Amino acid sequence: MSEFIIETNKLTKKFKNRYAVESVNLQIKKGEIYGFLGPNGAGKTTTIRMLLGLAKPTYGSIQIFGKDMKKEKLTVLKKVGSLVEYPSYYGHLTAYENLEAIRILLDAPKSRIDEVLSIVRLSNDAKRPVKGFSLGMKQRLGIAAALLGKPELLILDEPTNGLDPSGILEIRELIKSMPKEHGITILVSSHLLSEMDQMATQVGIITKGKMIFQDSIETLRQRSKSKIAIKVNETEQAWRMLLSKGIQAEMENKQIYLPHSSDEAISTVVEELIHNRFSVFRVQEEKKSLEDIFLELTSGEGSL
Amino acid sequence: MLKTFASDLIKIKRKMIWFLIFLGPFGVVALEAVNFGLRYDYLTKLYADDLWGGLIGEARYLAIPALMLGLTIIASMIAGIEHQTNSWKQLLALPISKLRVFTGKFALAAVLLFASSTLLFIGIIILGIILKFGTEIPFLSLLKMAYFPYLAAMPFVAFHMWLSITMKNQAIPLVVGIVGTILSMMSFNFPDWFPWKWPSLENGWGDPIYSVFAGLGLGLIIYLMGSIDFGRKDVQ
Ligand SMILES: Nc1ncnc2c1ncn2[C@@H]1O[C@H](COP(=O)(O)OP(=O)(O)OP(=O)(O)O)[C@@H](O)[C@H]1O
Numbered sequence: 413m414s415e416f417i418i419e420t421n422k423l424t425k426k427f428k429n430r431y432a433v434e435s436v437n438l439q440i441k442k443g444e445i446y447g448f449l450g451p452n453g454a455g456k457t458t459t460i461r462m463l464l465g466l467a468k469p470t471y472g473s474i475q476i477f478g479k480d481m482k483k484e485k486l487t488v489l490k491k492v493g494s495l496v497e498y499p500s501y502y503g504h505l506t507a508y509e510n511l512e513a514i515r516i517l518l519d520a521p522k523s524r525i526d527e528v529l530s531i532v533r534l535s536n537d538a539k540r541p542v543k544g545f546s547l548g549m550k551q552r553l554g555i556a557a558a559l560l561g562k563p564e565l566l567i568l569d570e571p572t573n574g575l576d577p578s579g580i581l582e583i584r585e586l587i588k589s590m591p592k593e594h595g596i597t598i599l600v601s602s603h604l605l606s607e608m609d610q611m612a613t614q615v616g617i618i619t620k621g622k623m624i625f626q627d628s629i630e631t632l633r634q635r636s637k638s639k640i641a642i643k644v645n646e647t648e649q650a651w652r653m654l655l656s657k658g659i660q661a662e663m664e665n666k667q668i669y670l671p672h673s674s675d676e677a678i679s680t681v682v683e684e685l686i687h688n689r690f691s692v693f694r695v696q697e698e699k700k701s702l703e704d705i706f707l708e709l710t711s712g713e714g715s716l
Numbered sequence: 717m718l719k720t721f722a723s724d725l726i727k728i729k730r731k732m733i734w735f736l737i738f739l740g741p742f743g744v745v746a747l748e749a750v751n752f753g754l755r756y757d758y759l760t761k762l763y764a765d766d767l768w769g770g771l772i773g774e775a776r777y778l779a780i781p782a783l784m785l786g787l788t789i790i791a792s793m794i795a796g797i798e799h800q801t802n803s804w805k806q807l808l809a810l811p812i813s814k815l816r817v818f819t820g821k822f823a824l825a826a827v828l829l830f831a832s833s834t835l836l837f838i839g840i841i842i843l844g845i846i847l848k849f850g851t852e853i854p855f856l857s858l859l860k861m862a863y864f865p866y867l868a869a870m871p872f873v874a875f876h877m878w879l880s881i882t883m884k885n886q887a888i889p890l891v892v893g894i895v896g897t898i899l900s901m902m903s904f905n906f907p908d909w910f911p912w913k914w915p916s917l918e919n920g921w922g923d924p925i926y927s928v929f930a931g932l933g934l935g936l937i938i939y940l941m942g943s944i945d946f947g948r949k950d951v952q
């Protein structure tokens with residue numbers, strides 16, 4: 413068995429003549445919260461639909477729990493809970509009845525309904541028809557439904573879509589608590605990297621159907637470390653001088669960039685510059701946000 | 717199978733479907749009550765030798781459009797429950813095969829229409845007794861009147877279940893069903909192989925059972941084709 417809970421090989425989906433997903437190799441380890449990121453229309457939902465057996469890949473294979481989805485779909489789905497795009501529910505039924513209709517199909521014990529209702533904190537609204545629920549409550553009910561079968565893998569497609577900040581926070585806390593408390597692996601998609609920053613351990617970024625980044629969120633954060641930009645006259649000479657003194661520096665856009673360093677290190681550099689009669693115009697910190705990196709990555713493919 | 721059926725039963729709680737199940741047979745019985753009430757003398761004279769037979773014959777004629785329209789609407793409502801908030805993706809990501817999902821829906825429609833047929837059976841008996849047609853009730857022809865058209869209409873139950881599930885826009889299956897209802901009402905001159913004729917139980921052999929066999933046979937074929945198609949397609 414491979415070490416991955418989800419592993420896809422050249423997963424591809426073609427609609428007519430357009431690739432919605434092209435040669436995607438997802439690799440998700442046990443216990444991870446995998447943030448699946450991409451702008452609108454990137455192919456997140458299409459990928460997730462294929463993972464759940466709702467759509468057939470045009471090409472490529474999917475292994476979940478080391479089992480081939482094509483051959484053992486139902487065995488795999490027993491241990492998977494999902495929420496795809498906006499929540500599905502039966503509006504005329506109460507929250508409890510909604511879960512009961514699903515529970516029967518899963519053969520889960522009746523007591524599990526109360527358990528999941530309390531996990532998503534809907535116990536008090538269990539007897540109300542769902543059509544009167546707010547979007548946040550419907551979304552939570554969707555998560556409750558996904559948890560009914562005690563899944564080992566949870567696949568959530570934009571679970572915070574359309575929620576207000578407090579709703580987003582609530583869902584995020586809920587998701588974060590899962591691997592800790594229940595040992596679940598989670599794939600969660602979003603088009604906001606900032607949201608993932610607060611919960612994901614691994615990140616996959618997809619744009620125009622192609623995976624352009626897949627690594628730990630730490631690696632992504634490295635890229636966002638701040639740099640110190642120094643503006644001087646005679647940039648090139650100043651830069652060479654610093655290099656000759658054994659100071660690591662880069663030159664770009666007629667500025668000198670220092671990797672993030674201590675206050676003392678910066679003051680040493682400035683002292684050197686002044687000592688060598690360069691005029692120091694500006695010393696400033698430049699920090700890229702994760703969002704900047706995300707935009708850079710996703711627009712690198714050539715934006716619309 | 718039982719699981720999907722039980723789950724579907726929960727989903728139609730508090731739905732108009734239950735009312736329709738009752739409305740169909742009740743409508744037929746009520747119209748016959750009016751028919752016999754207004755033309756009591758004329759009709760009892762016409763059917764003097766066989767009052768029950770007369771009532772059954774009249775009811776059968778009305779029951780066909782009620783059945784055809786009823787199956788159209790019921791299939792559409794059963795599918796509509798999943799279409800409404802696009803619950804197909806939630807349902808089909810559960811560990812149950814698409815064949816079982818399709819079979820569950822088809823079985824639900826079949827059972828509900830069976831319940832309707834049974835209500836018609838009971839309703840006509842009550843009406844006959846109220847009309848003082850005697851207690852020598854011809855149960856066999858009553859059973860045939862109530863259940864044979866239903867069995868002969870199985871191809872339409874299967875077809876409409878498939879069509880309503882396949883199309884998100886329910887206007888199309890409803891139009892198809894209404895056209896089918898009209899066709900079934902004017903089917904007397906059509907050839908025997910024409911499925912819309914089968915619910916009327918009229919055929920060249922003169923025995924309704926042939927219409928029933930034809931209906932069950934084609935119904936099974938359409939059900940199988942429908943479930944294969946449903947299994948093959950991506951979920952919307
Ligand atoms: N059934 C379909 N038929 C044709 N094209 C489709 C279909 N489903 C999706 N697409 C196309 O595939 C591409 C990827 O869509 P997808 O829904 O997977 O994107 P997404 O990453 O989930 O976007 P969003 O953030 O908006 O949810 C889009 O260009 C979309 O138009």
Ligand SMILES: [Mg+2]
Binds near residue numbers: 456457569
């Ligand atoms: Mg999407």
